Amino acid sequence: MTSLDKEIEQHKKEIHSDSYPMSIGEAVSMYINGEMDIHPEFQRVYRWTLPQKSKFIESILLGIPIPSFFVAQREDGVWDLVDGLQRFSTILSFMGELKNEDGEKLPPLALTKGGYLSELDGATWNDEEKISKPLKLSFRREKIDFKIIKKESTSDTKYDLFRRLNTGGSELSDQEVRNCLLLMTNREFYEWVIALSKNADFIETTPLSDDKYSEQYNLELLMRFIVFFTLDWSNVTSSTIDDIGEFLNDKIVALAKNTSFDTKIMNDTFSKSFQLINAALGSDAFRKFYPSDNKHKGGFSIALFEAISTGIARNISSISTTLDNSTLKKKIENFSVSPEFLSASGSGVRANSRIPKTVPHAIDYFKQ
Template sequence: MTDDQQANSTDPEDLEDSQPEDSSQVVDLDTEVDEVDSDPVHAEDALRYFGADFDVDGLVKRLNNETFIIPTFEPINSEEMAGFEGFQRGLVWKKPQMDRFIESILLGYPVPGVFLVELSDRRYLVLDGQQRMTTLQAFKTGYWRTPRGRSKFSLRYVGDEFKGSTYENLDPKAQRLFDNTFIQATIVVPKGPDGKRGVYSLFERINSGGTNLKPQQIRVALYAGTTVNFIRDLNQDENWREVFGPHNKDLKDHELILRALSLMPVARGTKSFRPPMARYLNDYLEIYQDQLPPDAEGVRSRFERAAQLLNEARGRAALRLRGTQINAAHTDAVLVGLMTALTQADLDADNVREALETLTSNDDYLNAVSESTSHSDQVSLRIKLATRAFMGESLADEQG
């Protein structure tokens, strides 16, 4: 094979994301209008920020000693991570993207800036620029993690000048150029009671600018702690995995569990839902960041039982109204309704199958999971209908 042929042939492994599985599709029918926050936080009330420059060498050192933290979204096997302790989230760039980014630096091109959030212990959370920073770390370390294990990081998808190069075999001038390249960072410092809400709002708004983080990924990073870990643990339940499908790279499976937990008080009548959904979920995690939700072990038991019954009753069809996409509003209602019913009765798969058939043939319910799904009355209605259905009660007297 000639060099040209080698350059034009792509190793299938290089084109695989390092996420272990394809994502299950989740459709959330909230419209942008439904999700507008009527009282957005002002940056001056919640944040301060300033610029700082880091050379690549210093940046990689800070990643290695965990002064800079890449958010952890899923537990990773320790053996798989051997030699990659700094790689807390799997790379989603493919090898050609990584190679071309490194080549750009070696050719002297500037590097786009990154966003860091200062934590209370003076460490910094990387909320934008993760792929660039982990690629720099991988190249300097000499290895990158692939779906099949770690591989030597040598440049392949680049011009002839750097083809086959590793950090170690670069000539001293090229090494200095790489190490001394400056990257501008915007450092965001939360302040006051609305600090985390302000950080969430900032990154939600710069999503349109190309950041890879999705809403639940931002939550997991900002509100890392007891409840996030609790949800991560529930997300591993084998029946839930059967019903939901493969892990979702945008953490929609985590988000659906969070929605169910946070909406349980609505079913009990001890709390009212106030839109938008994103802010409601953030507020819940703000309260329970460092403590488990009330009756956590009971919640765990009922969630696991609910997932088992849904799996036995309808399998993957339980969360899907039509086609292959999971309906988010249907899912939160089903989980909340079933878990609430389990506090009062021991159901079996036949009960659950009958309840699902009752719900999916009810016009009011179908409207509540299909139209303006983040409106408070629609959320309350679908939870009330789902709870009644799983309790074996008639839905005829419930009006939309």
């Protein structure tokens, strides 16, 4: 047996799976009875259009095969739906059974015409002129396949499955996947992050486009801040980070699982840091500074954000008591043109090469 054979055998022992086909009617009954959790809060991050939903329902009506649904079995026996959320939500919505986060039923989905069936236009589940009783029975009896990750699997399997199925060619952005991972891990932690993102000083110093907000990039910035603030930078190298998206996923989920993580201290540090940054430079805080013109130009810089926000936060006690707004403004501007920062953050430098240099430099630079 080769080393690879042994490694495969070991990891196979960590994953216990099964396959189970059932009718749509049975699956919907599981949802109604609380035996399947589709995480209604996830619906905020899925963006299927009405034509996409209609074509999916059309596929089922025509008997066109659809991909499997992936579920993870919890300790209480309930299935967590971790892939196929939009598809199953569309089925529930069409049948008038989809509930919002408050447990209230949402209005049934009214279809538009499909790629083949023009008569679907305006059809609803209770429209007997278009959706006849025999057609309803046929729809309920249509088989769908569930791949089940059993509760005997290791605790991280569910999160890893969701991440693997929803990254790389996914309709979700990296941050939207990260949001879902947090919701699956610790909903209270996720809601804390959302509340933190509404801080006025944070919003003022991170001016983002509507597209960036729609992709939840503001939450990615916030999670970078939280993760970078808590890291032991003496152990961080470019190989440690490798892929920044995966690195953030692992670290933020670990914090969400950490029962000793003090959100109150983080709240206080975050608020004080961005209050000082905003007072010093406002929306220019993370834009490139040009000494020759004595002004900031260009758009928001992720490299400046990572370094400056972490550097100030890690030294917040001394900075808040020793530096006035004018002095902090000059210190931030001088940092942005320092040789150490510029050499490590130039054009074409990857995040995993940049971050282990710029952030520790900032932490040392802002010491008082």
